[in-house]
Amino acid sequence: MTDTSTFTPPSDPAVEPERFAPRWAPDAPRGGRAVLTRVLKDSAAVPLFLGQTFVQSLRDVGYDSTTSALCEHVDNSIGAGASEVRIYFRQAGRRGAQQTDVLVYDDGPGMAPAVLQVATSFGGSMSYGSREGIGRFGMGMKTAALSLTPAVEIYSWQERRAFYRMILDTNAIGRDKANLITLPDPEFMAELPAEVGEFFVQPMGFPKNRSEQDLLGDTDDAGEAVGPSGTIIYMPDCDRLSYATAKTLVEHCVKEMARVYRRHIAGGLKLWVNNRPVEAIDPTFSMPNARHAAIDGLKTRTSRLVAAKKIAIERGGAHKPVEITVKLFALPIEEWSDLPRKVQKNDLGVFSGHNISVLRNDREVFAGFLSEIVRRHGDANWFRIEVDFTGELDEAFGVAANKQGVRLKSYVVDAIVKEIGDDVSSVREEIKRVQTKRSIAKRPDVPSASETRATEADAFQPDALDAELTETQRQQMDENLRGLAVVLKREGEADEAAFERVKQSKYLIGYRHDEYWPFYHVENKFGRIILTINTAHPFYAELYEPLMRVATPETGDGETGEPVASPAPNGPSVVLELMLFSLARAQSVLGRESPDAAKLFDTLRRKWSEAFRIQLTH
Numbered sequence: 001m002t003d004t005s006t007f008t009p010p011s012d013p014a015v016e017p018e019r020f021a022p023r024w025a026p027d028a029p030r031g032g033r034a035v036l037t038r039v040l041k042d043s044a045a046v047p048l049f050l051g052q053t054f055v056q057s058l059r060d061v062g063y064d065s066t067t068s069a070l071c072e073h074v075d076n077s078i079g080a081g082a083s084e085v086r087i088y089f090r091q092a093g094r095r096g097a098q099q100t101d102v103l104v105y106d107d108g109p110g111m112a113p114a115v116l117q118v119a120t121s122f123g124g125s126m127s128y129g130s131r132e133g134i135g136r137f138g139m140g141m142k143t144a145a146l147s148l149t150p151a152v153e154i155y156s157w158q159e160r161r162a163f164y165r166m167i168l169d170t171n172a173i174g175r176d177k178a179n180l181i182t183l184p185d186p187e188f189m190a191e192l193p194a195e196v197g198e199f200f201v202q203p204m205g206f207p208k209n210r211s212e213q214d215l216l217g218d219t220d221d222a223g224e225a226v227g228p229s230g231t232i233i234y235m236p237d238c239d240r241l242s243y244a245t246a247k248t249l250v251e252h253c254v255k256e257m258a259r260v261y262r263r264h265i266a267g268g269l270k271l272w273v274n275n276r277p278v279e280a281i282d283p284t285f286s287m288p289n290a291r292h293a294a295i296d297g298l299k300t301r302t303s304r305l306v307a308a309k310k311i312a313i314e315r316g317g318a319h320k321p322v323e324i325t326v327k328l329f330a331l332p333i334e335e336w337s338d339l340p341r342k343v344q345k346n347d348l349g350v351f352s353g354h355n356i357s358v359l360r361n362d363r364e365v366f367a368g369f370l371s372e373i374v375r376r377h378g379d380a381n382w383f384r385i386e387v388d389f390t391g392e393l394d395e396a397f398g399v400a401a402n403k404q405g406v407r408l409k410s411y412v413v414d415a416i417v418k419e420i421g422d423d424v425s426s427v428r429e430e431i432k433r434v435q436t437k438r439s440i441a442k443r444p445d446v447p448s449a450s451e452t453r454a455t456e457a458d459a460f461q462p463d464a465l466d467a468e469l470t471e472t473q474r475q476q477m478d479e480n481l482r483g484l485a486v487v488l489k490r491e492g493e494a495d496e497a498a499f500e501r502v503k504q505s506k507y508l509i510g511y512r513h514d515e516y517w518p519f520y521h522v523e524n525k526f527g528r529i530i531l532t533i534n535t536a537h538p539f540y541a542e543l544y545e546p547l548m549r550v551a552t553p554e555t556g557d558g559e560t561g562e563p564v565a566s567p568a569p570n571g572p573s574v575v576l577e578l579m580l581f582s583l584a585r586a587q588s589v590l591g592r593e594s595p596d597a598a599k600l601f602d603t604l605r606r607k608w609s610e611a612f613r614i615q616l617t618h
């Protein structure tokens, strides 16, 4: 083996040929090997890019998915001013040996032949370095296409039936032995090749139901159908697709692009995937003309704008600060929580995880969770943040050449958190409150399992509870219990039903959300033990509520805040409630006999709660 750890000055390749023998893979580009050998042995001029291998390497630039690669083409179409963009996945052949061809068409102005030629070169761009549009690197079209197929064909025309074509074929380039590879002139053609033209005049294999497919034109003449100007990126025989079937490719593409290009679609862009129109999907639920707003049976159709802030981001040096816009939206949790799970999940997409959406020049570059800004938790499904920035802040937002995702610099995170952190906290508090209310919602009309058990067992207790009732109280009992029933009335329970329930139970549970309160509170009133649990104390979130969920595993995913069904009469949550009831009972009985003891119990309860809170939160 060659020792590479120490540097030895170069010696004459003719004398020491093995030192210059490249250790290339057998299937590495042969042309590239020839150039390399020539350079090494004959000291020929070294090209900055070894084209034969470089184009191969660019195939692995790393797009997250087929869809995100195709977005590069849609970006270009939008940038060129197209009003209609169509994406096709054509699949043919036997299962397991299928060929998938992908094509992107637009009806934009097309490119003049010279522009098309330049655009085919790496770094070739008509908007290089511009921060105003979507394109700025001169890479997208080529790298995205090659990330799917080894050979891409680009057609562009500015007059009916006057197509120009460029082909970028990595295998052909790999065989080229020239030191400097140049691009040929675009090829003129009066008709599109049959395998390309077919996309526009024949339905795709998926969707199977032909009536779902809206073809480009009602002609079988492809040259006519594609119109007087436009561009086609044809990626035949793709070998690196994210999914195996046309169906999944189409579905993923529709779902993602509906969101990524929501503003363009809402603004009039027509986008189609396998002849299926793409409707805008808005993860913030704020657009009145996106898909969610058309769902049947919604009373509240959009989210509520909680805050909208313009934040100046400093760029340092001589650069002027640039503003971004950050908006916070709260979903209508009270109403949407009552919707069937299918509507929440599939139709609305409440649990899509798209908590933060970041848009660069109106095109979404990221949707998901940014843990630097929002802690990921079930309640985060119920609010959304939208961040808008312009291309001038690409560095601050960490936008890479393939425009997938963001890597926010810490000063951007800090600026955002500083401006909306408090709003986010109060929205989260509000959401948690609603979720809490829903998750502890007990069945109306009937006492809970623990209330029933404690009431039934009371006859066996050595000392009675009712002792302290005064004569007047006894006389006014019904009146008193009616008052109590108002306080303890459950969601969906009628006044009269609450009264009946309170009347038949000696033990009653209520809830209160108060940060300054101990974790439980107990009262002995009208011969009843009233236990109040504080949902703001960590005892609630860390013990009580999880136990309630254990009792009802079928609803316990923490996402929907669905009401919890009655727990089993001997489940852990019932036992916990009994433990508190018995404590409450003992305190009442002892406190009744001695006011000093009552005071002491009260102090104990506060001290205990506080010590407990500190242990649970630090």
Ligand SMILES: Nc1ncnc2c1ncn2[C@@H]1O[C@H](COP(=O)(O)OP(=O)(O)OP(=O)(O)O)[C@@H](O)[C@H]1O
Residues within 6 Å of the ligand: 072, 076, 077, 080, 106, 108, 109, 110, 111, 119, 120, 124, 125, 126, 127, 128, 134, 135, 136, 137, 138, 139, 140, 141, 142, 230, 231, 401
């Ligand atoms: N559909 C199209 N219609 C018209 N012109 C196009 C189209 N697609 C690409 N072009 C031209 O080709 C050039 C190169 O496109 P490419 O995507 O490679 O780079 P870019 O868009 O300039 O930059 P980026 O790498 O950021 O995408 C573009 O600058 C544009 O002039």
Ligand SMILES: [Mg+2]
Residues within 6 Å of the ligand: 072, 075, 076, 134, 135, 136, 139, 140, 141
């Ligand atoms: Mg581009």
